[in-house]
Amino acid sequence: MSLLLNQPELLSKDHYLLKIEMKETDFYPGQFINIKASHNTDPLLRRPISIFDAEGNTISIVVRVIGKGTELISCMKPGDIDVIGPLGKGFTIEKNKNVLLIGGGVGNAPLYYLMKILKTEGTKVTYIYSVKNKYFIFEKNKYQTLADDFIITTDDGSEGIKGIAIDVLKDKISSKNYDRIYCCGPDPMMEKVVQLTDINTPVEVSVENYFGCGIGICVGCTIDTVEGYKRACIDGPVFDARTILWDKMPM
Numbered sequence: 001m002s003l004l005l006n007q008p009e010l011l012s013k014d015h016y017l018l019k020i021e022m023k024e025t026d027f028y029p030g031q032f033i034n035i036k037a038s039h040n041t042d043p044l045l046r047r048p049i050s051i052f053d054a055e056g057n058t059i060s061i062v063v064r065v066i067g068k069g070t071e072l073i074s075c076m077k078p079g080d081i082d083v084i085g086p087l088g089k090g091f092t093i094e095k096n097k098n099v100l101l102i103g104g105g106v107g108n109a110p111l112y113y114l115m116k117i118l119k120t121e122g123t124k125v126t127y128i129y130s131v132k133n134k135y136f137i138f139e140k141n142k143y144q145t146l147a148d149d150f151i152i153t154t155d156d157g158s159e160g161i162k163g164i165a166i167d168v169l170k171d172k173i174s175s176k177n178y179d180r181i182y183c184c185g186p187d188p189m190m191e192k193v194v195q196l197t198d199i200n201t202p203v204e205v206s207v208e209n210y211f212g213c214g215i216g217i218c219v220g221c222t223i224d225t226v227e228g229y230k231r232a233c234i235d236g237p238v239f240d241a242r243t244i245l246w247d248k249m250p251m
């Protein structure tokens, strides 16, 4: 058993921060944990949640409440928590480079720990933080403090630039060459990032499709790629975005 250290803390509308003491100490940006949301069989399946931050054997996660499982997780009491992880393959870490990170909604969560590790490796980070409106922004100061260049976009203009991340991306890539682009968010957004960027710029995405077991057994998370079918839970969730057959992604 792992240990939930805090009462889940409301960070912004529907978004909660949980701190969990794990047995493990090695966590790689882009990895996730699989949480049992209740003590009974409803819901039956564990819920996959990305690692938002890690320090020693303690990780933080940000959970956006969208259904029964995440609602139960947001109401957990400090104490024992049934967690499997860390699971999955993470992002490629660039050293002393210049990169662009784009997060959409709760897809910003795995990119914080990624940015933290990139910064320790001397890499410069431009960060585009995209959300529906200002009420969904979580941990803005933490992101802003770490990034070399930080831009917020909201659909309704309630904070930062009015519009979507893609508009800012076009601007950024027209004036600068990035060594790598990382993205996590809704599939249409990630597909658009691939379409817009130069073929020579590597793009990595973390997919957040439906998972079943989370450990490679049920094939419930399969995605179609140029290299054949891949199980997002063990072959990913981070993929070279150009290998994904986006028109076959269940959007």
Ligand SMILES: Cc1cc2nc3c(=O)[nH]c(=O)nc-3n(C[C@H](O)[C@H](O)[C@H](O)COP(=O)(O)OP(=O)(O)OC[C@H]3O[C@@H](n4cnc5c(N)ncnc54)[C@H](O)[C@@H]3O)c2cc1C
Binding pocket: 032, 043, 047, 048, 049, 050, 051, 061, 062, 063, 064, 065, 066, 067, 068, 069, 070, 071, 106, 109, 110, 207, 208, 209, 210, 211, 237
């Ligand atoms: C690798 C990975 C990392 C993730 N990281 C995070 C994270 O850091 N924070 C976070 O809040 N969420 C994250 N998610 C998404 C999270 O797992 C789902 O939101 C959660 O499982 C939903 O469970 P639920 O019981 O609350 O909702 P359900 O009752 O299962 O579903 C409620 C509604 O949401 C839809 N839905 C459920 N799961 C998904 C999904 N994966 N994608 C799109 N729509 C969905 C359903 O169709 C339904 O309409 C991640 C998913 C994956 C695969």
Ligand code: FES
Binding pocket: 210, 211, 212, 213, 214, 215, 216, 217, 218, 219, 220, 221, 222, 231, 232, 233, 234
């Ligand atoms: S979720 Fe079961 S194989 Fe990936």
